[in-house]
Amino acid sequence: MFRKNIQQVNRLMRTALPLMTKLNIAPTPYNYGIWYEYASNRTPQLNQAIDSTLRKFSILPDFVSKELFYEFVLPNERHHSISQSPRLNDVANDLESSTKKISKDVSNFEQTLFKTRKVLKTANKPDHLEKVVNYLEKETIKVNKATESFNRSLLEAQEELEQLKIELAKMRQDVEIDPMTQLANRKGFERQLFAYLPYAEDDLTLLLIDIDNLGLVNAEYDKRVGTSLIRYIARLLHSLLPEKAFIARLEGGKFVIIVSEMELSLASQFAEKIRKEVSSQKIRYKNTKTLLKQITISIGVATLLGEESSEQLITRVQNNLDHAKQTGKNRIVNH
Ligand SMILES: Nc1nc2c(ncn2[C@@H]2O[C@H](COP(=O)(O)OP(=O)(O)OP(=O)(O)O)[C@@H](O)[C@H]2O)c(=O)[nH]1
Structure with missing residues (x-):
């Protein structure tokens, strides 16, 4: 939204601002963001969500503005704040290094297969063939181990992400739970x-x-x-x-x-x-x-x-x- 040329921005703000004033929308950054987007008419789901909220609530509550902003206007922003979590960074780093390693191992194995095929074309003696078979077996075991270790990394990452998801849901719940009765607040x-x-x-x-x-x-x-x-x-x-x-x-x-x-x-x-x-x-x-x-x-x-x-x-x-x-x-x- 910020890369548009200045005339277009001005035109959209000229549409958005009177709408906000007419509907008594608080001038918060989230509201500017979503009403600008609303005026641009390029995200029909956002316009539908705003229209339906106004029909039902008559106002646009602050928490709804925030949700809409992160859902439709700057979805990556929320990603950004979550990605600051050290545990998520660890998961991403671990996955990155194990992905690099498996790529290298798989590419080495490809080379091995290529070389083996070449050697096989000229190999005609049994001891020669036996060497090739042994070599291939050794390399297959190696790449198999690398794959197993990569699968383990994937599984660990998946488990850690599941855990983080549960914790995030709980964090959200804590904010909405009445500590005296454990009902919603x-x-x-x-x-x-x-x-x-x-x-x-x-x-x-x-x-x-x-x-x-x-x-x-x-x-x-x-x-x-x-x-x-x-x-x-x-x-x-x-x-x-x-x-x-x-x-x-x-x-x-x-x-x-x-x-x-x-x-x-x-x-x-x-x-x-x-x-x-x-x-x-x-x-x-x-x-x-x-x-x-x-x-x-x-x-x-x-x-x-x-x-x-x-x-x-x-x-x-x-x-x-x-x-x-x-x-x-x-x-x-x-x-
Ligand atoms: N023990 C206790 N009392 C509370 C709590 N929160 C509010 N109250 C009390 O609950 C009462 C609520 O007042 P009201 O609902 O206006 O009046 P009420 O005495 O319940 O009488 P009616 O509602 O007219 O039937 C007040 O006396 C508050 O002090 C709480 O967490 N614990």
Whole structure:
């Protein structure tokens, strides 16, 4: 993108900048990069991804801009930063030296075969032939060993890369995991919702769940009891999840469940099941064995409507939760 002539750059920036201003896009380097590319219209997948994100979210969240930037604008840049990892450098260096060695060994063997063929044309005595056979056998064993050693290097590199892949996935997960409950955190939720939205029809439902009177639990028993209760409810909710559902803890005693492929009426039945299950628990604080008074939760339920953005969906589900709290708690609201 940076090698274009200056008039073309100016023309594209003149298209990109008003678009960014109109859509209230923050003037970050990532955004400049992707909106410049958008204006150039030369990467249809990028334009489609931006259009679909704006349709669903109304905005272009920062983390999405970064993803799009690395995916479509400067894919090599991410390569570059990963390639700075010393372990990856080691793998690349090892592979380079073993590749050089095997190339040399194979080329030597080719020479040997060439020479052997030449000698065979003139060799007519048995001892002469025997020498050729022995020589060929020795060289074959040598190249065989070299190949084995190269295969081992390849296997080691493959294993190291597998390991690095696992570690990278874990690093990403750590950033999106709530250490208190081991559920996803708000960032994990946002990423998951973003992943679901482009494919969602009218069957993507959010359940926003909040433990009732957590402040009172803290005051009456102790804050540690409240925290232990949050963990307990997290485990219980997780155990009740249907297939194709995702749960995250947003803050305090507040959780969100995304259920895909479930319409409002079924999702509401599921919410009701969770509510009943929680209210029927006999919960003891494990350290003192104190039996807590009845614990309840309130739930807002909302299903994605047509071209609704994620923000609008989240606002509706929050309104429903607020309504459940204002009208007595320990209930679900889904309108
Ligand atoms: N023990 C504990 N308490 C927390 C934690 N995070 C937030 N809280 C408390 O949770 C309470 C959340 O407040 P609210 O949700 O506004 O009120 P609530 O007391 O739960 O009452 P309602 O939501 O109206 O039912 C506050 O008292 C916070 O101090 C936590 O990690 N551990």
